Amino acid sequence: MTTSVTDTVRLDLGPRSYDILVGDGVLADAGPRIAAVTRGRAPIVVTDENVAPLHLPTLERTLRETGVEPTQAIVLPAGEKTKDFAHFERLMDAILERGIERSAVLLALGGGVIGDITGFAAASALRGIDFIQVPTTLLSQVDSSVGGKTGINSRHGKNLIGAFHQPKLVIADTATLDTLPRREVLAGYAEVVKYGLIRLPDFFAWLEQNGPRVVAGDSDARRYAVTASCRAKADIVGVDERESGDRALLNLGHTFGHALEAATGFGARLLHGEAVSIGMVLAFDLSVRLGLCPAADADRARAHLAGVGLPVRPTDVPGVEWDVDGLILSMAKDKKVKDGRITFVLVRGLGDAFTLRDVEPAQVRALLEDAVS
Ligand code: NAD
Numbered sequence: 551m552t553t554s555v556t557d558t559v560r561l562d563l564g565p566r567s568y569d570i571l572v573g574d575g576v577l578a579d580a581g582p583r584i585a586a587v588t589r590g591r592a593p594i595v596v597t598d599e600n601v602a603p604l605h606l607p608t609l610e611r612t613l614r615e616t617g618v619e620p621t622q623a624i625v626l627p628a629g630e631k632t633k634d635f636a637h638f639e640r641l642m643d644a645i646l647e648r649g650i651e652r653s654a655v656l657l658a659l660g661g662g663v664i665g666d667i668t669g670f671a672a673a674s675a676l677r678g679i680d681f682i683q684v685p686t687t688l689l690s691q692v693d694s695s696v697g698g699k700t701g702i703n704s705r706h707g708k709n710l711i712g713a714f715h716q717p718k719l720v721i722a723d724t725a726t727l728d729t730l731p732r733r734e735v736l737a738g739y740a741e742v743v744k745y746g747l748i749r750l751p752d753f754f755a756w757l758e759q760n761g762p763r764v765v766a767g768d769s770d771a772r773r774y775a776v777t778a779s780c781r782a783k784a785d786i787v788g789v790d791e792r793e794s795g796d797r798a799l800l801n802l803g804h805t806f807g808h809a810l811e812a813a814t815g816f817g818a819r820l821l822h823g824e825a826v827s828i829g830m831v832l833a834f835d836l837s838v839r840l841g842l843c844p845a846a847d848a849d850r851a852r853a854h855l856a857g858v859g860l861p862v863r864p865t866d867v868p869g870v871e872w873d874v875d876g877l878i879l880s881m882a883k884d885k886k887v888k889d890g891r892i893t894f895v896l897v898r899g900l901g902d903a904f905t906l907r908d909v910e911p912a913q914v915r916a917l918l919e920d921a922v923s
């Protein structure tokens with residue numbers, strides 16, 4: 551396949567700056583860009599069992615066309631359980647077995663799970679080697695592959711072990727999304743909507759018109775949505791790499807969402823993006839209750855998310871008995887809690903998010919009581 555249009559988003563971080571290439575079919579021609587990072591050598595490719603048969607051949611073909619003979623890829627099991635100590639140890643052993651030097655380059659081919667564990671392996675191997683992200687889920691293309699957060703889970707919680715380690719290059723090929731299950735596409739789409747809701751009202755309005763085309767896989771709409779999302783994240787990370795300010799806005803819907811995910815066991819009952827969709831609607835509703843945001847804006851956010859097929863209320867999740875005390879407890883354990891107080895990302899309207907620390911616990915409880923009944 552030949553690439554029709556490739557957009558390039560630059561994440562500016564001084565010596566750690568890098569390009570994010572976005573396009574329909576961009577991976578098929580990416581060999582020279584990859585070889586420029588690896589200085590003509592083969593990257594150590596890490597992928598998962600679902601992605602390997604689907605997209606590894608495209609990567610290997612373009613490497614060969616560039617004169618780089620690929621080495622055998624490291625193929626991990628698919629799914630969130632792979633982001634644990636046991637798999638991290640296995641991955642590190644597989645990497646070190648190759649007798650690598652500091653100049654070795656890892657390449658993560660897959661969703662956020664593969665990107666996060668591979669990025670953390672790159673941060674750890676020989677105290678830090680380069681890596682390339684080739685995200686193959688919508689969520690990883692618009693969110694996890696950009697910004698340098700890497701890591702694994704522990705039994706104490708998700709993503710509690712990790713490092714900031716920026717990739718050298720991100721290749722987001724929207725054609726890889728053709729094989730992604732629709733439910734996963736929708737979950738990633740929730741994070742796309744998030745960028746509109748936090749600070750891009752015009753992008754949100756564009757999504758209201760074009761969201762269904764993005765979800766259905768229209769090539770131009772998909773490229774535009776991924777590019778705009780990466781640009782939004784790159785702009786935020788470029789000024790706040792380590793989340794001491796604006797980067798926290800990216801957590802819109804995530805404090806509520808995380809509690810919902812914890813209650814459902816972080817599994818297939820409720821995907822992360824689905825939880826974020828419900829969480830963003832709760833954040834809008836809370837903002838309305840606090841007199842901060844017009845109800846009409848909350849209605850538009852909810853209507854758009856529901857319109858594309860995302861859940862917008864806890865009661866949209868089949869077969870779950872929600873326990874408000876449990877939700878509040880897990881919100882209080884969120885890693886964004888500071889001095890025992892939860893930081894909420896709230897909104898003044900569509901595209902205007904901000905953080906607030908002193909929300910009355912009773913208000914939050916009342917909101918949740920209403921939302922689960
Ligand atoms: P995932 O990596 O588990 O991928 C979802 C499923 O889709 C998996 O079964 C995978 O094998 C499959 N898959 C991947 N690409 C495919 C394709 N093109 N065709 C068919 N199937 C494909 O999950 P995800 O949603 O991509 O990422 C979730 C992870 O990302 C979580 O662990 C989360 O913590 C992390 N995350 C990290 C950041 C960050 O900043 N580092 C941000 C957001 C999320």
Ligand code: MG
Pocket residue numbers: 693741804822826
């Ligand atoms: Mg998220």
